[in-house]
Amino acid sequence: MINLDNVAFAYDNKYILKDINLIENNPVIIGLWGRNGSGKTTLMKLLSGLEHPTSGTVHVDGEIPYNNIEAMNHVAFMQEDHPYSDLWNVNDALNYASNFNDKWDQALADQLIEIFQLPRKKKIRKFSKGMKTMLTIAIGLASKAPVTIFDEPSNGLDAHMRKQFYDILLDSFEEDPRVILLSTHHIEEVEPLCEKIAIIDNNTLLTYQDTESLKTRGVHLSGTSDAVNAIAEQYTILEERKLGKQLNVMIDAPYTEALKQEAFSHGVSIEKAPFQDYLVNLTKKEAKLHAHA
Amino acid sequence: MHTLNGPFKIVAKETGITFYISIFVTVAIFALFIFLSSLSSGANSVGALFGPFYIVFLTLPFIFFKAYRFILGLGGTRTQFVLSAYLSSILFIIAASVVLTLLHFIGTNLFEDSYSVFHMADILTDANIFMYFWIDFLWLFILFGIGMFAQVINFNMGTMRTLILLGLVILASISIYFYIDFGPLFEFIMTDYTLFIHILAGGSLILLVLSYFMMRNAPLERGDRKIVKPSIK
Numbered sequence: 001m002i003n004l005d006n007v008a009f010a011y012d013n014k015y016i017l018k019d020i021n022l023i024e025n026n027p028v029i030i031g032l033w034g035r036n037g038s039g040k041t042t043l044m045k046l047l048s049g050l051e052h053p054t055s056g057t058v059h060v061d062g063e064i065p066y067n068n069i070e071a072m073n074h075v076a077f078m079q080e081d082h083p084y085s086d087l088w089n090v091n092d093a094l095n096y097a098s099n100f101n102d103k104w105d106q107a108l109a110d111q112l113i114e115i116f117q118l119p120r121k122k123k124i125r126k127f128s129k130g131m132k133t134m135l136t137i138a139i140g141l142a143s144k145a146p147v148t149i150f151d152e153p154s155n156g157l158d159a160h161m162r163k164q165f166y167d168i169l170l171d172s173f174e175e176d177p178r179v180i181l182l183s184t185h186h187i188e189e190v191e192p193l194c195e196k197i198a199i200i201d202n203n204t205l206l207t208y209q210d211t212e213s214l215k216t217r218g219v220h221l222s223g224t225s226d227a228v229n230a231i232a233e234q235y236t237i238l239e240e241r242k243l244g245k246q247l248n249v250m251i252d253a254p255y256t257e258a259l260k261q262e263a264f265s266h267g268v269s270i271e272k273a274p275f276q277d278y279l280v281n282l283t284k285k286e287a288k289l290h291a292h293a
Numbered sequence: 294m295h296t297l298n299g300p301f302k303i304v305a306k307e308t309g310i311t312f313y314i315s316i317f318v319t320v321a322i323f324a325l326f327i328f329l330s331s332l333s334s335g336a337n338s339v340g341a342l343f344g345p346f347y348i349v350f351l352t353l354p355f356i357f358f359k360a361y362r363f364i365l366g367l368g369g370t371r372t373q374f375v376l377s378a379y380l381s382s383i384l385f386i387i388a389a390s391v392v393l394t395l396l397h398f399i400g401t402n403l404f405e406d407s408y409s410v411f412h413m414a415d416i417l418t419d420a421n422i423f424m425y426f427w428i429d430f431l432w433l434f435i436l437f438g439i440g441m442f443a444q445v446i447n448f449n450m451g452t453m454r455t456l457i458l459l460g461l462v463i464l465a466s467i468s469i470y471f472y473i474d475f476g477p478l479f480e481f482i483m484t485d486y487t488l489f490i491h492i493l494a495g496g497s498l499i500l501l502v503l504s505y506f507m508m509r510n511a512p513l514e515r516g517d518r519k520i521v522k523p524s525i526k
Contacts, residue, residue, distance in 0.1 A: 012519075050365060050513055067509070069296045072368035083362040087306055099299025100367045145368075 007056035027177035034200035048077030061146045073102040076145035080152040082136040084124040101143040109142035129156035149181040201283040218278025222248040223268035238281035300377035315349040341411040346389045351436040354444035390429040431494045438497025445504040451516020
């Protein structure tokens with residue numbers, strides 16, 4: 001369904017993305033995480049055919065998406081600040097969107113507009129950010145595109161709407177399994193939905209793996225410097241804080257029973273690091289310095 | 294479902310209001326000119342009806358280019374945008390030519406000698422109703438082609454580079470004006486007006502073809518076209 005083969009994209013004289021290799025042949029919800037400027041949006045633009053790779057090949061559902069009229073039925077990319085005309089209302093937006101997707105589900109679109117309580121005849125330019133996001137979500141889900149991409153889909157939604165969106169997304173995926181890519185800055189929000197997670201860092205794909213296995217990684221160790229170092233030296237240290245003789249580190253290791261036993265035997269306290277903290281530290285420049293040291 | 298359906302509707306929506314307003318303005322001017330013609334007893338031309346439409350079609354690409362982002366945002370391609378823009382513009386040009394021709398013939402037939410409004414086909418001595426339509430069509434097509442090419446350059450190169458280019462064109466035009474004798478050209482226009490506007494329409498067609506090729510791989514954002522490929526670090 002998605003096949004990125006050695007993809008690179010350069011803008012001006014700088015690589016925004018390079019050495020991207022990713023294959024996904026099964027319907028799955030993927031979380032795409034990366035820091036600001038990491039290249040997430042560029043990757044989504046390449047997948048949706050808005051941009052052409054500088055080198056390498058992109059295939060979505062068997063089609064090269066760039067400038068390919070046929071590809072519009074295979075991929076839908078709903079942008080964070082999706083462009084809508086000042087002249088359009090909800091009915092216009094749904095009507096036009098339906099013309100771009102063979103698999104368009106009007107009943108689902110109507111149902112979502114009802115659930116989100118969007119006024120059908122009010123101009124979209126008068127909508128709040130949250131209302132625009134809801135409309136974008138409705139169009140993206142109703143497109144039923146085999147590859148559906150949402151850029152920061154929960155931005156502007158309140159807690160209630162966010163929960164509704166996640167429920168609807170899961171229902172829609174169950175009913176019509178497809179590849180749904182959710183880009184986010186806050187992985188903990190979408191992680192329960194995502195079977196797999198792709199992490200973009202330093203202009204490349206750092207990792208693409210099952211959420212469950214990635215979630216086990218990231219461990220906090222704290223204790224005396226000697227005891228902590230005895231364990232931590234075997235792993236990449238992602239974060240390090242000293243408080244007198246006490247040392248607190250985050251290591252890039254799976255939180256396993258064996259590691260817990262080892263920590264107890266050294267008199268070191270151990271706990272699982274929050275997933276978001278782990279990813280932030282994993283993609284910090286200092287982490288790379290520790291790794292190379 | 295035809296793949297141009299959606300893009301065509303989006304472009305038509307963006308340009309429709311401007312087009313309908315220009316019809317309304319043209320009809321209002323028509324009524325005013327009838328009134329003025331009756332006062333001037335038809336001796337001198339009181340004006341021309343085509344002004345609003347000619348201005349609209351010169352600037353139409355600057356209006357419908359907003360649709361570029363909407364079409365791409367819904368999954369369309371650059372090619373679909375250009376083709377649907379051309380298709381909707383040609384349909385609007387036909388409709389505008391019909392309106393201009395109809396108004397002209399309503400004026401000349403109902404008010405006969407008292408109607409003295411200039412039409413671009415009046416230069417021809419033996420023009421029939423079809424020629425009136427065709428002359429309007431060609432002029433609107435010429436202006437649309439020029440407007441499209443200007444906007445495509447502006448979109449690809451950005452405002453700064455477009456203004457520099459425009460400055461160079463103006464300088465070149467002034468130089469040509471002082472060093473070239475335009476007498477034969479004016480004579481050619483007056484003696485072979487039909488051939489002249491067909492040549493201009495041919496030039497406009499070339500501009501539209503060039504615009505198509507420039508937009509086929511156009512940047513997402515205005516002014517992002519790179520003329521020289523930079524070396525990548």
